[in-house]
Amino acid sequence: MTETLISDGFDSLVDLGRDDPTDLHGILADLRRKKPYAVVRHRGERAVVLLTEELVAAAFRDEKTFPAMAAYTRANQPVLGRTIQSMTGREHRINKSLVSRPFRNLAAEQLREPMIAPIVHALIDEFADRGEADLVAEFTQPLPIRVIASLIGIAETDTDQLASWAHDLFNFPHDPEGAHRAAREFSAYVAPVVAERRHNPGDDLISVLVTAEVEGERLDDEQVLTFLRLLFPAGADTTHLALGNILCGLLTHPDQWALLRADPGEEAEWAVNEGLRWEPPVSLLHRVCPEAVTWQGIDIPADTAVIFAITAANRDPQVYSDPDRFDIGRRAAPLTTFGGGPHSCLGNWLAKAEMQVAVATLAERLPGLRLRPGAAEPVTFQIGKALRGPSSLWVEWDLA
Ligand code: HEM
Numbered sequence: 001m002t003e004t005l006i007s008d009g010f011d012s013l014v015d016l017g018r019d020d021p022t023d024l025h026g027i028l029a030d031l032r033r034k035k036p037y038a039v040v041r042h043r044g045e046r047a048v049v050l051l052t053e054e055l056v057a058a059a060f061r062d063e064k065t066f067p068a069m070a071a072y073t074r075a076n077q078p079v080l081g082r083t084i085q086s087m088t089g090r091e092h093r094i095n096k097s098l099v100s101r102p103f104r105n106l107a108a109e110q111l112r113e114p115m116i117a118p119i120v121h122a123l124i125d126e127f128a129d130r131g132e133a134d135l136v137a138e139f140t141q142p143l144p145i146r147v148i149a150s151l152i153g154i155a156e157t158d159t160d161q162l163a164s165w166a167h168d169l170f171n172f173p174h175d176p177e178g179a180h181r182a183a184r185e186f187s188a189y190v191a192p193v194v195a196e197r198r199h200n201p202g203d204d205l206i207s208v209l210v211t212a213e214v215e216g217e218r219l220d221d222e223q224v225l226t227f228l229r230l231l232f233p234a235g236a237d238t239t240h241l242a243l244g245n246i247l248c249g250l251l252t253h254p255d256q257w258a259l260l261r262a263d264p265g266e267e268a269e270w271a272v273n274e275g276l277r278w279e280p281p282v283s284l285l286h287r288v289c290p291e292a293v294t295w296q297g298i299d300i301p302a303d304t305a306v307i308f309a310i311t312a313a314n315r316d317p318q319v320y321s322d323p324d325r326f327d328i329g330r331r332a333a334p335l336t337t338f339g340g341g342p343h344s345c346l347g348n349w350l351a352k353a354e355m356q357v358a359v360a361t362l363a364e365r366l367p368g369l370r371l372r373p374g375a376a377e378p379v380t381f382q383i384g385k386a387l388r389g390p391s392s393l394w395v396e397w398d399l400a
Contacts, residue, residue: 010039010046016284016307017043020381024283024388025324028312037298040307042286047305048298049284049312053335055296056313059287059306060340063088065295066306068343070288079172079179080233081226085343092342098212098219099227100346102151102205108349111151116357119146124365132372135393136244139358144239147354148232153204154193162186166232170387186232187225194224231347237382238281239351241389243358245379246275248390249326250359251371256328257363264360270328272355276314277334278326279379283311283388285339310336311388368398 011034014027018041021027031038032051040049050056059066072085084095101107123142127133145163149156168175168182194206198221201207209224219227250257250271260267285308289295292302300306314334315323321330338345345351362369375394382389 010041012038012040015041015044016047016049017041017045017286017305017385020385022378024311025315028309029315032312032316042305042307045305047307048289048300049307049309051309051312051316053313053316053319056308056310056336057340058296059308060336060344062295063342065291065293066287066289068287070290071286075286076169076172076230076233079169079176079183080229081222083226083230084346085230088342094214094217095219095223096342096346097214098217099209101212102208103346103350105349108353111147111350112353112357115150116147116354117361119143119150120354120357120361121365124361128365129399131399132394132396135247135362135395136240136390137392139362140240140243140247140393143243143358144236144351144354145232147350148235151205152190152193152228152231153197153202153206154190158189161189162232163236166236169229170233170237183229186229190228191221191225194221194228235347235351237387239347239354241281241382241387242276242351243355244389244393245279245281246272246355246359247362247393248379249275249278250328251369251393251395253326254370256326257369259328260359261363264363267328268356268360268363269352270331271359272352273333274326274328274330275355276337277320277332278314279388280310280314280334280337281387281389282337282339283381284309284386286386308336366395366397367400369395370397372396 011031012027014021028051036052036055038049038051040047050059067088069086069088076083077086084092087095120143123139127138133139141163142159145159145166146156149159149162165182165186168178172179194210197204197206198210201211206224209219209227212219250260260271287306287308289300289304289306290302293300313336317323320332338348372394379388379390381387382391
């Protein structure tokens with residue numbers, strides 16, 4: 001027997017596409033106590049929100065029922081072009097494989113010392129002798145942009161402009177005009193670099209993209225540009241918000257910060273994993289169910305919005321004991337923070353390497369790092385209602 005969505009009943013008054021409730025975790029936990037999914041409003045429309053790790057992980061794997069393309073052809077294709085997010089089946093497999101090599105685990109590990117660590121140190125150098133800083137503005141935000149810029153071999157001096165384009169591209173559903181302008185400007189900026197690397201390939205990411213070949217297929221210049229238009233928004237704001245959330249977790253739990261400081265080489269990996277579980281930056285991922293279906297006992301009408309609540313899955317008490325506690329000692333690796341199934345995150349190894357180097361280096365270089373009294377900013381929704389992170393993180397530390 002299946003449970004049916006009551007025709008005009010909602011399980012909560014909250015609109016997950018519009019509201020920014022201060023106690024999002026509490027609201028989702030209350031709903032999950034009743035059943036593993038809920039019927040809610042999402043921008044005024046009826047939507048199903050999946051609340052347990054089991055359901056969210058199963059939904060990510062089920063590309064047939066919840067095809068990514070059904071969401072992304074509307075959410076970003078008009079501005080980014082047809083990226084791998086709007087592809088499925090063989091086309092997706094080949095195109096993802098064409099761009100994957102530089103992002104594999106080993107490749108990301110090899111970037112730690114020569115590329116990531118110098119960028120992290122350079123950012124810290126800019127404020128280390130000041131004794132206070134807003135870590136969001138001066139550290140978490142510029143870091144991923146500088147890493148991607150360095151990866152594709154373009155001038156690090158242009159990173160403010162790149163950050164602003166990345167942000168505007170992500171913001172397409174809320175400011176389409178700004179996003180189209182960013183797409184035009186970014187494409188004009190990077191197209192000559194793509195053309196140049198095709199003639200003169202080096203060992204940077206763009207050179208890898210223009211020369212990659214899988215099952216006889218290669219990327220033309222427009223396909224390379226489309227991938228680059230996705231790379232910046234996908235890799236920049238996600239990572240900067242994730243790092244902000246991890247630092248929020250650590251600095252609002254000084255005992256956990258002390259554990260990290262005692263052994264950054266060992267603990268950085270677990271601090272990052274726990275932060276990614278406790279407050280995932282991709283919080284409420286919006287998908288669509290195009291066909292009417294009974295899925296995991298839930299009757300879902302055609303064209304219903306389905307929200308993969310990663311935020312709720314990561315605090316599922318069936319999986320994580322005392323799930324609201326921030327505890328790097330739990331040694332947990334969250335299952336759905338980077339998605340799953342065919343569209344799982346391409347950049348997860350790179351993001352983790354960046355964030356591990358970042359927290360370990362902060363712990364090593366800034367003695368007594370702590371939140372500035374009264375200055376802690378709560379984690380809130382950023383860029384619409386899908387991503388979450390702090391908008392500032394004022395800290396101070398002891399000067400020698
Ligand atoms: C902490 C940081 C990050 C988080 C939490 C994150 C999360 C995610 C999630 C949840 C998805 C799946 C989206 C879906 O199924 O609809 C995804 C896909 C993707 N991510 Fe990430 N991401 C992060 C960093 C990065 C970075 C650094 C890059 C690249 C530099 C990147 C590139 C991508 C790409 C290209 C996809 C699309 C994959 C596909 O459709 O096959 N991400 N990410």
